[in-house]
Amino acid sequence: MDERRDPVERAAGNSMDLYDIATWEERTSVDGLAVALYRLLVASSKAIVIGLALIILIGIGGLSAITDPQIGALTLLSALPALGLAAYVYTTDVTENEPISLMVVTFLLGVLTATFAAIANSLLSNAGQVIASEFNLALGFVGSVIFFYLVVGPVEETVKLLAVRLYAYSNSKFNAVVDGAVYGAMAGLGFATIENALYITRNLAESGLDLGVASAPAIIGAGGTITAVRALAGPGHVIYSAIAGYYLGLAKFNRENFGPIVVKGLILAALVHATYNSTVGIGSGIIASVTGIGGVGAFLLYVIIYDGIFGLYLIRKIQRYSNAYHEAHDQGPSAAAFGPEQTEFED
Template sequence: MIAIISAGIAPGLALLSYFYLRDQYESEPVILVLRSFIFGALLVFPIMFIQYVLEVEGVFTSETLYTFVAVGFLEEFFKWFVLFFTIYQHVEFNEHYDGIVYGVAVSLGFATLENILYLFANGVEYALGRAILPVSSHALFGVIMGYYLGKGKFSEGSNRKKWILVSWSVPILLHSVYDTILLSYMNWKYIMVPFMLLLWWFALRKAKKARVKILDSRLS
């Protein structure tokens, strides 16, 4: 049991620590980051229940539609909802990169509890694969969500609404593509590897741009 919990928690905490420590100018309060992590974890049970009901009731006849609505939309929209209504207006959200820290915290809270439950059900031998794919992908969706939410926070007028819209729609799209690759292709590894490499590149590029914006604002 201890081995499963440790294996389930370790990748999430490692990724959260990585993105947290990349905030070189003004680290966010650890308590607030952990609170965001816990809020993300609390989303797991209601979302799993909704997904179970949708599957049992056969609401979606198309696997692609189920993947987009019941997985991509539900998970990313509710993570965004928590992020927007608990962090967006918070006084500590005062720099562009802060959105990434809190976006990653919410996403990894969700991914970590989901990972622990999966390992309890299927065995600790899946821990490495889960760390490389589901946990890291959730972290990267959180980076992208937080980046665009930060862009919206520090934009004016109509641009603010545009970036807030992008902050939830892009992660939903990327998550749906991720699950479609897993479920729809027999040789999914040949597609997933370049997709994940592209996702890492895209997310890290956004994180770097957010840090550059902080540096520019401090120098100006």
């Protein structure tokens, strides 16, 4: 685009060699060194982020789902609904199937980056109550709502999007807007899986059960309720991050508005996420009082209604892309002929 070119370059066109004057490309050995160092810095920064996340994961006991087969089994069961939803999003990609290897890496990065949210949520756990007290608002519920909207929603959706940005985003297979939703869903699945593992581990520890000597049936029996609850919470993470991921894909192909588009996706995902956290208790209570269904049943019904509404929003967004894809291919050249624009952060 002309507005992104220097005035000298615009005026000269291709008639002058403007290397190191108004344009640049790799020519000399110093140029090559600069390119190599830049790529090393980018790769190193990603490695540092991943390494730090792994250290935190080990520190907070997140590896229990791997080291303890009983907890691992409960975690796997709790992740099945989220896995099913992520698989469905995967099948809605009208362009081409994403490589399984990229999906697995994104899932694992979703597990790792979740640790940043765990630390942030812990450090800022009293933020809502502090803000509520400063404005003379009622503590308790109001403080929790503020915490959900200002901390939990934004932080958790950002770290899930980071899982996509660290690897899949810069891969050549991420070559369509809708791919963002697919990888976002996988990041959400990874986040939900490790979150479930931590909740299940903590719940079993609080039950007083000695995991070292308890039998498998005893562990599964003690963890059955929390496993069911976490199974219902998991699909929400997939929906929220798939929404944010879709906008990350949209931003990749609209570089001039990259920042605002990504922020829009995060705002939508964080709002839906925080609203769920803020209303699930009240909503379940209303359902219980109206229908007479109590406990997990009322919670299940509320989750189905809430996730159904925003799951439908996600599906309709993907369907609109699918319809546009088919319409464009019926009228013009294949979209495969046009590759994604390379960014300054891509290898």
